[in-house]
Amino acid sequence: MGPIRKRLIIDMDETIADSLARQLEWFERDGVTTILPRELERPDLHQFLKGEHAELLRSYAHHEDFFRDLPLLDGAQEALERLAGKYDIYIATAAMEFPLSFAPKYEWLRLHFPFISPMRYIFCGDKSVLKADYLIDDTAKHLQGFHGDGLLFTAPHNIHEDRFRRVDSWGEVLALLMPAA
Amino acid sequence: MGPIRKRLIIDMDETIADSLARQLEWFERDGVTTILPRELERPDLHQFLKGEHAELLRSYAHHEDFFRDLPLLDGAQEALERLAGKYDIYIATAAMEFPLSFAPKYEWLRLHFPFISPMRYIFCGDKSVLKADYLIDDTAKHLQGFHGDGLLFTAPHNIHEDRFRRVDSWGEVLALLMPAA
Numbered sequence: 340m341g342p343i344r345k346r347l348i349i350d351m352d353e354t355i356a357d358s359l360a361r362q363l364e365w366f367e368r369d370g371v372t373t374i375l376p377r378e379l380e381r382p383d384l385h386q387f388l389k390g391e392h393a394e395l396l397r398s399y400a401h402h403e404d405f406f407r408d409l410p411l412l413d414g415a416q417e418a419l420e421r422l423a424g425k426y427d428i429y430i431a432t433a434a435m436e437f438p439l440s441f442a443p444k445y446e447w448l449r450l451h452f453p454f455i456s457p458m459r460y461i462f463c464g465d466k467s468v469l470k471a472d473y474l475i476d477d478t479a480k481h482l483q484g485f486h487g488d489g490l491l492f493t494a495p496h497n498i499h500e501d502r503f504r505r506v507d508s509w510g511e512v513l514a515l516l517m518p519a520a
Numbered sequence: 521m522g523p524i525r526k527r528l529i530i531d532m533d534e535t536i537a538d539s540l541a542r543q544l545e546w547f548e549r550d551g552v553t554t555i556l557p558r559e560l561e562r563p564d565l566h567q568f569l570k571g572e573h574a575e576l577l578r579s580y581a582h583h584e585d586f587f588r589d590l591p592l593l594d595g596a597q598e599a600l601e602r603l604a605g606k607y608d609i610y611i612a613t614a615a616m617e618f619p620l621s622f623a624p625k626y627e628w629l630r631l632h633f634p635f636i637s638p639m640r641y642i643f644c645g646d647k648s649v650l651k652a653d654y655l656i657d658d659t660a661k662h663l664q665g666f667h668g669d670g671l672l673f674t675a676p677h678n679i680h681e682d683r684f685r686r687v688d689s690w691g692e693v694l695a696l697l698m699p700a701a
Binding site: 348 | 527529615616617637638639644645646650651652667
């Protein structure tokens with residue numbers, strides 16, 4: 340018997356799923372605004388989106404199609420497959436805010452990460468109730484309540500956050516968590 | 521500021537929701553067998569159901585209607601409302617085995633337990649990933665992997681289980697967890 344495997348919890352939106360791409364696509368479709376990639380890192384842009392378009396943004400996430408066929412973030416699939424060789428991987432997503440996301444999120448995970456058992460999916464709200472060695476998440480709030488090692492996955496909305504260890508890509512996660520590989 | 525509130529995780533099926541009643545009702549509807557209440561505690565009955573009718577039983581739980589309008593277990597609603605005054609209550613259900621149960625489970629909880637925020641619902645598979653002071657569950661497997669105090673909620677299928685502290689009713693849970701009340 341080998342050593343006990345460490346447990347790694349990984350978030351979905353903006354960590355392995357490119358929900359931001361969908362959001363920008365729908366903003367453009369609805370004629371709200373066209374945001375250029377280089378503008379995404381401006382903090383005033385997020386203030387603007389949260390202020391002027393908070394309602395619209397929420398309505399998107401309450402739409403079942405929002406979570407369908409989301410693109411994968413670069414390297415997520417390959418990285419998780421490699422990590423699964425060493426860690427017990429769980430996927431935890433704050434799906435309770437958007438009940439219509441349950442089915443599309445489940446299907447998306449089955450499709451793209453067939454090597455992770457659905458028994459290891461966690462649809463929740465408050466992630467402070469989870470127990471693991473690592474949590475990789477783009478949302479500072481979730482890392483704040485977490486008791487293991489939190490890794491902030493870089494996303495445009497969090498680039499000004501400096502309380503957590505940051506990882507900029509799945510390549511960087513692999514370098515950190517699979518150093519011998 | 522008062523003392524830190526303890527965290528209490530509570531299971532759904534056969535702990536607050538009477539899924540067994542539905543199961544027996546459907547068995548009878550399908551002409552499989554009629555089980556009398558006094559027969560439920562016979563261990564050979566559970567062997568029989570798991571053996572002869574395992575497929576049918578699984579097909580029930582994969583049917584969306586199975587989880588709709590489940591009766592409440594006696595005293596569950598009142599007990600949780602009182603417990604919510606002292607504990608941070610989370611509801612954790614192994615819903616990943618039955619993806620069609622997501623929506624009816626969510627609606628059932630909203631209807632019967634409006635005082636618990638959906639942010640505290642957890643739809644998962646393996647509950648060993650949860651962190652809390654207490655877990656109340658009828659399934660020994662879940663208590664086994666849990667690191668806090670596990671309470672086995674008595675159900676016909678578990679009466680021969682003796683590894684865990686047992687609670688027979690919601691009244692008994694209140695006596696144990698709200699002793700001053």
